[in-house]
Amino acid sequence: MNDDQLINQTADFVKAKFEGEGSGHDWWHMYRVWQLSKTIAADEKAADMLVVELAALLHDIADWKFHDGDLEAGPKAARDWLESQNADEATIVAVETIIRKVSFKGAGESTPMSSPEGRIVQDADRLDALGAIGIARTFAYGGSKGRPLYDPGVKPESHADFAAYSSSAGPTINHFYEKLLLLKARMNTDTGKRLAEQRHRYLENFLDEFYAEWDGER
Numbered sequence: 001m002n003d004d005q006l007i008n009q010t011a012d013f014v015k016a017k018f019e020g021e022g023s024g025h026d027w028w029h030m031y032r033v034w035q036l037s038k039t040i041a042a043d044e045k046a047a048d049m050l051v052v053e054l055a056a057l058l059h060d061i062a063d064w065k066f067h068d069g070d071l072e073a074g075p076k077a078a079r080d081w082l083e084s085q086n087a088d089e090a091t092i093v094a095v096e097t098i099i100r101k102v103s104f105k106g107a108g109e110s111t112p113m114s115s116p117e118g119r120i121v122q123d124a125d126r127l128d129a130l131g132a133i134g135i136a137r138t139f140a141y142g143g144s145k146g147r148p149l150y151d152p153g154v155k156p157e158s159h160a161d162f163a164a165y166s167s168s169a170g171p172t173i174n175h176f177y178e179k180l181l182l183l184k185a186r187m188n189t190d191t192g193k194r195l196a197e198q199r200h201r202y203l204e205n206f207l208d209e210f211y212a213e214w215d216g217e218r
C-alpha cells in the first residue's frame, strides 16, 4: 500500500468510527485537524507528511476523556489499526508518540512535543479548540456531560496536574480559563501562533458579550 492509500484508508476508518459523535470529538474535528496540519506543515521544514497526516487523523481515536483517563488507550488503538494495515514500525512509533503527548493536561502540566510532526499536529488540535469552532465544541462537550453553561458562584481553577484537571467537572465557561485561553502561549509553530492570535481574540470578545448578556446589560 502506498502512503496516499494508507492515509485514505485511515480517513475512512476514522470517519466510520466517529460520524455523528456528539461531544465535539466527531469525524469533522479529525477532518479539520488533518486539514490544518497540512496548512501548518506547508510552512514548516522537513516534516514527514505520512506521520503528520496519520497522527492528525488518529489523534483522538481513543481519547482519555472517554476512556476513564487512560492515556495509553489512544496510542494502543492507533498501533492496532496501523499494524492491521501493515504500516512500517518507525511510522507506528512516531504516530503513537505524538498521540501520547498531544493532549492538554492542565495549567500546571507542560506537554512538550519531541518531533516537528508532533508540534504541527498539536498546534492544529489546539487551534480547533479556539475561535468560533472551539466555542461550539466546548459547549457541545459540556452538554454531553450534562454541565451548566455558567455558574457565577463557581470560580475557575488552575489545575496543578493531570489528576486535578481530568477530574474537574465545573461549568463550561470555566473551561475557557482552565484551558482555552492558555493555549495561545503554548503554540509551537509560527503559523500556529499567528492563527491562534486571531482565534484567541474571538474567545475574549465572546466572553465579554456573554457576561454583558448574562447581567442584562445588552
Ligand code: ADP
Pocket: 024, 025, 060, 063, 102, 103, 104, 125, 128, 129, 134, 137, 138, 139, 141, 142, 168, 169, 170, 171, 172, 175
Ligand atoms: P485535547 O487533547 O487538548 O484535550 P481534544 O481535541 O481532545 O483536545 O478536545 C478538547 C476539547 O474538548 C476542548 O477544547 C473542549 O472543547 C472540550 N472539552 C474538554 N474538556 C472540557 C470541559 N471540562 N468542559 C468543556 N469542554 C471541554
Ligand code: NI
Pocket: 029, 033, 059, 060, 125
Ligand atoms: Ni483533538
